[in-house]
Amino acid sequence: MEYKSVKGYSGWGQFGVLMAFLCLGFILAGIAQLVIGLKMIPPGTSMMEMGDAMLKAMMDPKNIAMARLSQVLGTFLLLFVPVVLYSLIVNGRNKFWLGFNSYVNGIQILIGFFIIFAAGILASPLEDISKAIVVHFPSLDVMAKKLEAAYLEQVLALSNLKSWPEFLMAVVIMAFFPALFEEVFFRGGVQNLLVKWWKRPLLAIIVTSLLFSLIHMSIYLFLSRALLGFVLGLMFHKTKNIWVNVIAHFLNNAVAVAQLFYMSSRKEKIDLSKLELKIEWWFTLGALIATYFLFWLLTKYSIKNRQKVEAREQQLLAAEDPFRNFGNAENQ
Numbered sequence: 001m002e003y004k005s006v007k008g009y010s011g012w013g014q015f016g017v018l019m020a021f022l023c024l025g026f027i028l029a030g031i032a033q034l035v036i037g038l039k040m041i042p043p044g045t046s047m048m049e050m051g052d053a054m055l056k057a058m059m060d061p062k063n064i065a066m067a068r069l070s071q072v073l074g075t076f077l078l079l080f081v082p083v084v085l086y087s088l089i090v091n092g093r094n095k096f097w098l099g100f101n102s103y104v105n106g107i108q109i110l111i112g113f114f115i116i117f118a119a120g121i122l123a124s125p126l127e128d129i130s131k132a133i134v135v136h137f138p139s140l141d142v143m144a145k146k147l148e149a150a151y152l153e154q155v156l157a158l159s160n161l162k163s164w165p166e167f168l169m170a171v172v173i174m175a176f177f178p179a180l181f182e183e184v185f186f187r188g189g190v191q192n193l194l195v196k197w198w199k200r201p202l203l204a205i206i207v208t209s210l211l212f213s214l215i216h217m218s219i220y221l222f223l224s225r226a227l228l229g230f231v232l233g234l235m236f237h238k239t240k241n242i243w244v245n246v247i248a249h250f251l252n253n254a255v256a257v258a259q260l261f262y263m264s265s266r267k268e269k270i271d272l273s274k275l276e277l278k279i280e281w282w283f284t285l286g287a288l289i290a291t292y293f294l295f296w297l298l299t300k301y302s303i304k305n306r307q308k309v310e311a312r313e314q315q316l317l318a319a320e321d322p323f324r325n326f327g328n329a330e331n332q
Contacts, residue, residue, distance in 0.1 A: 011197030021082035029078040083189035098188035099242030103305035112248035119231040121287035123224035144219035175253035205233035
């Protein structure tokens with residue numbers, strides 16, 4: 001029987017709705033960032049100079065609050081708003097269909113954090129591998145360096161943390177909100193749809209992880225972020241609870257923000273290379289074994305909660321369409 005959402009939308013129908021709202025999100029995010037950018041540039045700036053003036057203004061320490069607002073508002077409009085509108089259309093008001101439910105425990109969250117930490121170790125060598133491959137394609141290598149330089153410049157501008165209030169604000173804006181918006185869109189929205197539509201969880205997780213990495217606009221870190229996306233996708237598949245992903249992702253981001261704050265407090269030039277893990281191959285092997293063991297633990301401590309989520313899902317489907325199960329039986 002063809003998969004349909006609780007409101008009767010087919011897989012293709014849901015995909016179309018999500019893409020339509022994603023396009024709307026691109027437009028809204030662009031408008032919002034343009035408005036914020038215009039407020040930061042000097043009056044009378046010509047159209048020809050406007051783009052460079054906005055980029056320069058974003059990097060100016062005096063505009064750091066506006067730059068952070070631009071970042072979080074852009075992500076909110078680009079990812080969070082589209083997936084919420086999509087779910088309202090295809091599933092109704094119940095946020096359960098985006099992975100929000102109360103079937104979660106502290107052990108799942110703790111294991112999730114350690115999984116992300118281990119995944120970071122696993123992903124570390126992939127950047128060097130990517131650079132070794134990309135260097136053989138000169139034009140791609142040039143593009144990769146430009147994207148990396150732009151990303152580092154943006155991070156340096158946003159991580160100018162001089163006080164505890166600024167640090168706490170950065171934890172919310174640079175750590176929590178990105179984790180929330182990205183997890184709800186990619187795992188709660190895209191992966192949820194693909195798993196139920198294709199009925200091939202591994203393929204759905206791989207595709208979602210590639211999209212997750214693609215949106216971060218980095219060539220050197222593409223494989224690293226794809227691996228992180230795969231781990232997050234597998235974590236969501238095991239728990240069926242978006243909060244495990246959001247909190248684990250948030251804690252991982254918060255550690256990076258704390259490191260930036262520490263470097264800023266020392267009043268020395270921030271060197272982002274210090275945030276990169278330099279590890280031996282045998283340590284990576286240990287991280288792989290640890291990740292496998294942690295996923296075994298996560299599965300063990302998620303069984304009961306996962307069963308509750310699946311039972312609740314069937315209840316909601318039956319309440320919306322009492323004859324759904326009868327129709328499935330007839331087609332078996």
